[in-house]
Amino acid sequence: xxxxxxxxxxxxxxxxxxxxxxxxxxxxxxxxxxxxxxxxxxxxxxxxxxxxxxxxxxxxxxxxxxxxxxxxxxxxxxxxxxxxxxxxxxxx
Numbered sequence: 001x002x003x004x005x006x007x008x009x010x011x012x013x014x015x016x017x018x019x020x021x022x023x024x025x026x027x028x029x030x031x032x033x034x035x036x037x038x039x040x041x042x043x044x045x046x047x048x049x050x051x052x053x054x055x056x057x058x059x060x061x062x063x064x065x066x067x068x069x070x071x072x073x074x075x076x077x078x079x080x081x082x083x084x085x086x087x088x089x090x091x092x
Contacts (some may be wrong), residue, residue, distance in 0.1 A: 002030070002038035008043055009071050026050050039063060044070035 003013060003021045010021040024032040029047045033054065039062060048055070048067040055065045066084075 001042070002036050002063040003042045003044075003068070004036065004047060005042075005044040005070065006046065012071065029056060029089055033058070033065075041065045042068040044068055046070045046072065 001020060003010075003018060005013065005021055005022050006025065009021050010023050013021050015090070018087065020038070024031055026047070029043075029050050033041070033043070033051055043051070043055070043065065045067055047070075052067075059065055084085055
């Protein structure tokens with residue numbers, strides 16, 4: 001699994017113990033996405049909006065790419081991401 005995000009988000013994720021991050025920006029996100037070789041890729045909302053159509057073309061049984069919330073809080077909620085990934089809703 002790999003997370004593509006901005007530098008501030010990557011720093012925050014590293015504090016949380018997530019090490020497999022790739023820093024990107026609006027100018028290089030397409031190239032970074034093409035070079036990512038992980039089967040599961042999370043892209044923060046601020047970058048995802050620049051490559052949404054490319055992501056739809058790249059999706060397949062061997063590549064899962066999801067939009068994740070960024071530091072602004074924009075993007076899909078974690079609950080929806082989990083529900084979509086496993087196929088049902090997890091309740092407390």
